[in-house]
Amino acid sequence: MRRPPSGSILRITVAVALTALIFWKSNPGEVVEAAARADWRLVGGAAALVLLDRALMAYRWLVLLRPLPGASALPLGLVMRIFFVSTFVGTFLPASIGGDAVRAYSLAKHNVTVGAAVASVFMDRMLGVLSVLLLAAVGLLLARHLLLNAAIVVALLVTSAACLIVALIVFSQRAARWAQHLAGIIPWTAPRRLAASLIDAVRQYGSAHRQLLNVLAGSVGVQVVRVVQAYLLGRALGIDAPLATHFAFVPLILLVMLLPVTINGLGTSQAAFVWFYARADVASAPAFALSVLFVALGIVGNLPGGILYAAEGLPNRR
DSSP states (O other), X not given: OOOOOHXXXXXXXXXXXXXXXXXXXXXXXXXXXXXXXXXXXXXXXHHHHHHHHHHHHHHHHHHHHTTSXXXXXXXXXXXXXXXXXXXXXXXXXXXXXXXXXXXXHHHHTSSOOHHHHHHHHHHHHHHHHHHHHHHHHHHHHHOGGGGGOHHHHHHHHHHHHHHHHHHHHHHOHHHHHHHHHHHHTXXXXXXXXXXXXXXXXXXXXXXXXXXXXXXXXXXHHHHHHHHHHHHHHHHHTTOOOOHHHHHHHHHHXXXXXXXXXXXXXXXXXHHHHHHHHHTTTOOXXXXXHHHHHHHHHHHHHHHHHHHHHHHHOSOOOO
């Protein structure tokens, strides 16, 4: 057996240390008390929305596979199995990037080129980020005082720039040529070929306007469901913040959770929930409890993939 990479060990260490620090600062006794007083009927309602959340996520990937040669002909059952198993495996990998890699790897095992497999997952991720960005912009209109925070503004600008670059590559021939030129100067052969193949595959979405709008709408729906989940969990914990407050904070928290610095957003999510909800005069103990329940819902949504993984492992061609 090989030792885990030092990067993974560092992320686990950061996740444990940051979570422990925020837990200690939030007063452990008050956190436990807030969780013990939770209305589990509202928690159950939030958990039921996980089904809608996962259904929308699976649907948007199915739509993205249609324009790609080879991928559109795959059986529905196989595609769904790849999706759910990869989300489960991604629970134990950095942020959501690890799950995306497993999904692309599994898809490439079924007569789909590596470039096309990575392109479908890449576009799924970027449209998801764009949907979070759109809701974050709406949230900032509801909480304009957050615009005074330089870190938030910089994060939104960087995310917007990344989405704009991808859009230019997809829809502009000139931008795609520049991207191919930059890919050509990568010194390592395998990454250079993968980058060139990815750019070519992503370009196939240039004429798929209806599919992209469809996926973007589904992605916005996923983020709205997550905001409602946070609202229900907050109400269960006695947090009286209005729904508009959750719309202001949750999309920004989701952007923080995407940072690949810990495992599955642990630690960063706790810090983000406590910091943002303090802006609405929510005590740190219930905010910390809210962060734990919110992350736990994501893990619950990954359990069906765990069952499939335990039964047959990764989806590989027989």
